[in-house]
Each structure stands twice: as C-alpha cells, then as structure tokens.
Amino acid sequence: MAILVAFSLATQRGFGSLSYGFDISQFRLVGSSLYVTIFVRTLVMASIGSLLTIAVGYPLAYWMARYLTTYKLLALLLLIVPFWTSFLIRTYALKIILDPKGYLARDLGINILYTKYAVAVGLVYNYLPLFILPVFASLERMDWSLIEAATDLGARPFTAFRQITLRLTLPGVVTGALLVFIPMTGEFIIPDILSGGNYEFVGNVIGDQFQQAQNQPFGSALAIALMAVLSVFVVVYILFARKEERFGG
C-alpha cells in the first residue's frame, strides 16, 4: 500500500505526458484571470457549503446526542442509508425536485435549478451525513453534567452551551467541516448536474482537460494548484489540532 501511495504522489509531481522539461507556462495559465475566478468561486462555494452543512447538521447531531436514547442507533443508521443509493441518482432526484416544471418551482415559486443555489443545496445534501457523524461522536463523548453544573451555578442555557458544549465539541466540528470542505472543492459532478454547466468548479475544468481537451499538463497544473491551496487549510487544521491537544480537554 505504501508503494501505491508513494507512486500516486510521485505521479502527482511528475508532469509526464509529452515532454518532461521544466516548464512553468502551464502554471502561468492557471494564474490567468479566468481560472483564478473559477478557483475563487470553488473555494467560496465550498466554504458556503461547509457553513450551511454546519448550520443544518450541528443541531441534528446535538439532538441525537442529547435527547435520543433508545432510537440513537436507528437515527445513526438512517443517516447512513442514503449512502446506499448512488449519489448520482440522488442528485438526479434533486434535479427532478428542483425542476422548473416541478411542484416546487410552479407552486412555491422556488425556481433555482441551474443556479449556484441549486449547487449549494446539492453540496449540503450530499455531504451532510459525513459532517454529522464526527460531530455526533464528539457530542457523544461530552459529559452533560457539566451543563447541569453550569446552569446550577446560574449560567443561562445559551451561555452554558456556548462556553461548554461548543468549546468541547469544536474539534469535532472542525474535523467534520474539513472533511466536507475538501471533497467539496474537488467536486465536479454536483455542479455539472445541478448547474447545467453554468457554474463550473475547478474539478470540472480538470476533468475537461483530461477527458475532452486532452491537455494533460494543464490539467495536472490545475490539480497541483488545487492541492497547494488546500494544503494551506490542512496546515491550519494541524496547527489547530496541536493547540487543542495541548490546551483542550
């Protein structure tokens, strides 16, 4: 396995399709305004998607950990069941739901298919369970008597939540957010299906370079650029994790 992993890394660094010369012109192209726009768009959308996922998912994880007892396992299982249907079909079904001729658009006036809103819905939909599971795990490990102690000592519920629950589950939230953020930046199917090609991510461009344009060096350059951008986030995360280890519980 280590060999395979090492190979995959080696090839990521090697641009070998036509000539092996050291040539940075592909990277210059990545820096051109069109692609920078797509990069920024991808990162912004992935951030929005992750934040929305947190907003939707955290209360659910909290509910599962705090209020459920007998049905906890069932609730967990119900989060996993959607994964047993191909995400392509689920995304297609979302498209049916959002279709301009469908009920949502006709009767409620929510006509968002082929816009960035549809892409955001698709991102949240597909990555929600992936975020909830780690957050649930960290909420599960929390000691609820701390909250009781805090309220007994006169803390208002919200203050207790902010100072104890949120603080203790922050590592889980950050892990979960990173776990959905990274694949979101590499996503190319959801934008493709739900935006109808109107709203491309970096992933779409990379895919096109390899599958249609046959411009492998440029595609690789884009892929490396994406990795470089993401590694910044990963480094921040590792620093955060170190700090948590030192000071956090």
Place this chain on the structure above:
Amino acid sequence: MARRVKARHGFTAWAVLVYAFLYLPILVMVIFAFNKPSPPALAAYHGSNICGIPPAQIGNITVWNGFTSCWFSAGLHDPTYIPAIIVSLQIAALASVISTLLGLGAALALARMRPRLRAPFDSLVYLTLVVPEIVIAVALLIFFVQARNYLHFFPELGKGTILLGQVVFNASVAMLIIRARFVGMGDSLEEAAYDLGSGPLATFRQVTLPRLMPAIVAAFLLSFTFSFDDYIVPAFTNGTTNTWPIVLFSAVRFGLTPAVNALATIMLTATVLAVAITAVILRRGRVQATPSQEQAPGLDAALGLR
C-alpha cells in the same frame, strides 16, 4: 423547565425536517421508477411495451405522467445497465477484500512501529484522505499510462486499473479503522496468551483476530460501499470499461429512463433487507448484551476522528 421542553421540541422538529430533506430525493427516486413516458411521446410511439420506448423519445419524465411498473423488467433486461452493475460489484468485492487485507497488515505494523519511523507512513496515509479525489484520479491516470509504457505486465486501463486506484484510497480508510480498534484494545490479552505458552501465530488467530473482527467488518463494508459508488477514479482510469456509476452519469447527462430508478430501487431494497436481516441475526446471536460500542470505533475512525 417549560423552556427546556420547548427547546427539545424545536430540536425534534429540526431533526424531522433534516431527515425529510435527506429522504425526499430517495422517495422521489422510488416514485419516479413508476413514471410513464410523457403523453406526447406515448402518442407518437406504436410499440406494445411502453417501456421499450427509446430514451431519446421519452419526452419529459421529470413530471409525473401516470403509473406503470414495466420499468422494473425493462431495467433488469437492459443490455448496458446490468453488465455495468456486475462489473461494479466485481470491482467493489475485490477492492474491499484487498483493501481490508492491506489495511489490516498496515494497521498491525504501524501501530507498533517506533513513532519516528511511523511518521512518514502516517502522513502518506492521511494524504490520500485529504487530497481531493479528482487529484488522485488524475495522478492515477498519468501513472497508469506511464507505467504501461515501461512495464508491459502492467494492466491496460480497465477493470485492473480501476481496482488498483480504489485500493489506494480504501486501504488507507481500512487501515485507520482497524488501527483505531487495535490501539484501543491494548496488548494485555496478547501478553497473557504468550505467558500461557501460545505461539505468535496461535495468539494472532485466537486472540487478536477475533477482537479485531468488528473493525475488520466495518472496514470491509465501508470499502465496498465507497468502491461501488465511486465515480471519479473509474471515470479517469476506466479505459473502455463501464461501471455502474459511469453508466449512470452518462444516463443522467444524455437522457435517463425510469429503468435506472427501478434498478436503484431494487438495489436499495435489497441492501436495506440485508442489513435488517443481519441486525436481527446479530441481536439473536448476542447472548450477553454486548454494548453497542463495538460499532462505534469503526464509525468515528472511519471519519478520521482518531
């Protein structure tokens, strides 16, 4: 007190909404498996079996046109879907077995390695998890093509390369799950076995392996699911082989019939039944109430928590 009850109801309502959001598309998928072609398409079509209609002429099927159940047999006899599903099943089965074995070996080796030696391996494993899949897929494609140029025994782009590509990712996941369990259970029982005169092999077989079993099963199932549903790696490294997600994606782009929904519905039903039956058997087999924590390390390790 009243406020607390209110908060509780608020959370429950939110949870119901979120679950509805998660399941609405699946419900739509099942309902639209029974959808008829659009009325104009039906009027223009003169065959006896309305599900034999070519996808290009099916008309608008994103609205409800009426009930039919013929898509199920149409799907089961489809000349492209069924072989693709079989290919996907084969690849997923092989990939998950290989990944689990590799993951098991790596977990055992890494968990007891000296930290300084371990660090580079660890970072390699995590790297496969934090790099977006499309980057891995692109790298694999370049690698496979190049490798074939120099080493002739290397497989052509096809089933073999898809398999190899998925093993890279899945083995890392399997390794993390199994290692979390392995580290978590400590080595006191193994030492006891050695003290009682058991050899290394017997100890592994009788002590270590049974206790690792939940994690091994979790790793296997997770790899299988990932592999079966994976689009990105196969899309780049497939050559001319079609897997189920690849067929699905082109269907979604260029015209999909409800036969796809029908097949997906069948698979979902089969999976849910299989899980339900397994759960019932496990519950019966469980003489003493084993705490449900057995499952937990697998789950949170799967998500990179440890």
